[in-house]
Amino acid sequence: MNESMLGIINATYDFSSLQALTQHRSLAALPFGGRYRLVDFMLSNMVNSDIHSVAIFTGHKNRSLMDHLGSGKQWDLDRKRDGLFVFTPNSQGDNEEFGSFNHIARNMDYFLRSKQKYIVITNCHIVAAMNFKPILRRHIEAGADITEVLHDGQSLQTYIMEKDLLLDLFHQYKDKGFHSLIDVVKEQCSTLCSHKYEYDGYVAIIDSIESYYKHSIEVLKPEVWKQLFMTGEPIFTKVKDQPPTRYGKEAKVGNSMIANGSIIEGQTDNSIIFRSVKIGKGSIVRNSIIMQKSQIGENCVLDGVIIDKDVKIEDGTILTGTAGVPYVVEKGTVQGALMNS
Amino acid sequence: MGQRKKCVAMLLAGGQGSRLSALTKYLAKPAVPFGGKYRIIDFTLSNCVNSGIETVGVLTQYQPLVLNSYIGIGSAWDLDRNNGGVTVLPPYSESSGVKWYTGTASAIYQNINYLKQYDPEYVLILSGDHIYKMDYSKMLDYHIEKDADVSISVIEVPWEEASRFGIMNTNEDMDIVEFDEKPQFPKSNLASMGIYIFKWSILKEFLEMDERNPDSSNDFGKDIIPLLLDENKKIVAYPFQGYWKDVGTIKSLWEANMDLLKGDSTLNLYDRDWRIYSVNPNQPPQYIAPNAVVEESLVNEGCMIEGEIQHSVVFQGVTVGEGSSIKDSVIMPDARIGKNVKIERAIIAPGMIIEDNAVIRPLKNSEDVILLADEI
Numbered sequence: 117m118n119e120s121m122l123g124i125i126n127a128t129y130d131f132s133s134l135q136a137l138t139q140h141r142s143l144a145a146l147p148f149g150g151r152y153r154l155v156d157f158m159l160s161n162m163v164n165s166d167i168h169s170v171a172i173f174t175g176h177k178n179r180s181l182m183d184h185l186g187s188g189k190q191w192d193l194d195r196k197r198d199g200l201f202v203f204t205p206n207s208q209g210d211n212e213e214f215g216s217f218n219h220i221a222r223n224m225d226y227f228l229r230s231k232q233k234y235i236v237i238t239n240c241h242i243v244a245a246m247n248f249k250p251i252l253r254r255h256i257e258a259g260a261d262i263t264e265v266l267h268d269g270q271s272l273q274t275y276i277m278e279k280d281l282l283l284d285l286f287h288q289y290k291d292k293g294f295h296s297l298i299d300v301v302k303e304q305c306s307t308l309c310s311h312k313y314e315y316d317g318y319v320a321i322i323d324s325i326e327s328y329y330k331h332s333i334e335v336l337k338p339e340v341w342k343q344l345f346m347t348g349e350p351i352f353t354k355v356k357d358q359p360p361t362r363y364g365k366e367a368k369v370g371n372s373m374i375a376n377g378s379i380i381e382g383q384t385d386n387s388i389i390f391r392s393v394k395i396g397k398g399s400i401v402r403n404s405i406i407m408q409k410s411q412i413g414e415n416c417v418l419d420g421v422i423i424d425k426d427v428k429i430e431d432g433t434i435l436t437g438t439a440g441v442p443y444v445v446e447k448g449t450v451q452g453a454l455m456n457s
Numbered sequence: 458m459g460q461r462k463k464c465v466a467m468l469l470a471g472g473q474g475s476r477l478s479a480l481t482k483y484l485a486k487p488a489v490p491f492g493g494k495y496r497i498i499d500f501t502l503s504n505c506v507n508s509g510i511e512t513v514g515v516l517t518q519y520q521p522l523v524l525n526s527y528i529g530i531g532s533a534w535d536l537d538r539n540n541g542g543v544t545v546l547p548p549y550s551e552s553s554g555v556k557w558y559t560g561t562a563s564a565i566y567q568n569i570n571y572l573k574q575y576d577p578e579y580v581l582i583l584s585g586d587h588i589y590k591m592d593y594s595k596m597l598d599y600h601i602e603k604d605a606d607v608s609i610s611v612i613e614v615p616w617e618e619a620s621r622f623g624i625m626n627t628n629e630d631m632d633i634v635e636f637d638e639k640p641q642f643p644k645s646n647l648a649s650m651g652i653y654i655f656k657w658s659i660l661k662e663f664l665e666m667d668e669r670n671p672d673s674s675n676d677f678g679k680d681i682i683p684l685l686l687d688e689n690k691k692i693v694a695y696p697f698q699g700y701w702k703d704v705g706t707i708k709s710l711w712e713a714n715m716d717l718l719k720g721d722s723t724l725n726l727y728d729r730d731w732r733i734y735s736v737n738p739n740q741p742p743q744y745i746a747p748n749a750v751v752e753e754s755l756v757n758e759g760c761m762i763e764g765e766i767q768h769s770v771v772f773q774g775v776t777v778g779e780g781s782s783i784k785d786s787v788i789m790p791d792a793r794i795g796k797n798v799k800i801e802r803a804i805i806a807p808g809m810i811i812e813d814n815a816v817i818r819p820l821k822n823s824e825d826v827i828l829l830a831d832e833i
Contacts, residue, residue, distance in 0.1 A: 151758075341741065351741070352739050355739060357734045359492070359727055360494050360726075360755040360756055360757040361755065361756050362755050363753060364753065365752060365753045369745045369751050370745060371747040372745050374742055374745065374756075375743075
């Protein structure tokens, strides 16, 4: 049986509630889990499901995403046949809804040239280690036209269907008034048989600062990180040549995830520390997320904060937030002790 | 025929490293893990690429499986190049039979065709056994400036240790006038680091001369250098300053790992301008559990630490169970340490499984370091 799949990742989402973290980057490139970017999860899921051809549709702010994806080599998608395809928006298509059939259909050639029978369509703000093969199997067994993946009854906007059906939908969208797959699935009475697949593994949907914070800290629970990282199907990401993390004499670390290249001289508790972060002597980092290359000086106290990339926190600074309203320090800024009193 | 190159490096990586005992049973010495994520050869390969030398022949012979697959096409060091890059050079058979590399010089001689295709001006000869950061381009500049036939990199060693090294006796211009292999009464404390730059024409001539001598042991130190001195060739010493360590024994391998934990370590792994590249495994960040303790240590990705780590180097994929304590030790990749284990002054080989409640430490007051490796 031909069970080959093509993967589509809609990386055009942009939630205004995440503005502080996505001002300079696409949501797909939002750092997560100490060394990943959000897109890594679905991209790895596809590769781990033997999908060898993946197309990513991006929005306008795609510099960091493009830099991250490169040739696709890290996901083994740097291939002579198939591999990784990135489709950036047209400058003319300003008014057009991202992720609409019209938007996708503009790259029709990709779909026509691909030989795969099935297609998986998903997005990039879902953190899960999800294999699509069992979902495809169920889709075939159920004789469905479209299978929609749900978690706890909520749509993950992840669909499986035959590629030919998608091509038909492209052609018909004007007549039928369907603009996107969401419309098609919502339209229960349509002639298409749509099937719901309830995915019961771990899922995090990142659509606001609170959910980003909550799910980031949640990764520290062994049952969560085991479901994400210990499944035997690795989450791939762009690797960097960082030395191991160095812990100083006075370092105190508990319940934390720490990526390579960091130098920890102070204290961290219940936190996610990305690559090449420095935490100075006497500083306490608690319930916080510190993104790559940020430098925390000495004798600082950070509790309930999200520090974006390349931030410098000067000695003696105290910053606090709560789980409901984490304090966010934007990328590349400097925070001094007196600035936030 | 490749494009002509100014300088080609030949990296001798065929050594067994028998003094590393069980660690090198299935592994060539240059492939031995070091520093929490690296293999020994990463330092030499990174030095090459950081020095702008992008054509490197790696000569392998002993237990090459891991080493060869580690090097691959060299992409980890950015040495996958259209012209040049890294080439693994194993011994091969020809119509007259199989020729094993019998010495360092014979290994280069047998790959003379590799060098001929690049027709370089200079050949840099390296060994894959040492931990150091060095800019070879500076040594090449020195070699050219001195118009030397051969330059040998030397480092000052403590006088009391000089008799363990190949010692270079020089005049005031740093010309080498005499070479003493492990002298009982050293006249100088300048030790050869096993790094040579040859004029390619001289190298070719002397390798051929050495090959014709049936009594030669085909070794650079023992045969080629004395022969060059006899022929009055200009050999100069290039003084190197900085961290350099031969990690040929269990003790020195352990010491070099411990050196990385010193705050003022002269071997700075965090220098972004002189990165040490390696094959990066795709592993999640390390997880440090609520009751764990990690102090004065290097810990790599993919580890799960529930116990206590003090003054130790922990490689990727290691798990340390609750109640265990690890001190002054090196835990190599994917080792699994159970619960309530005590480890002190030990090297735990890759993939070892240490059962709950085990105690691994040298006898009291002993200066020894324990190596725990699978003997099978």
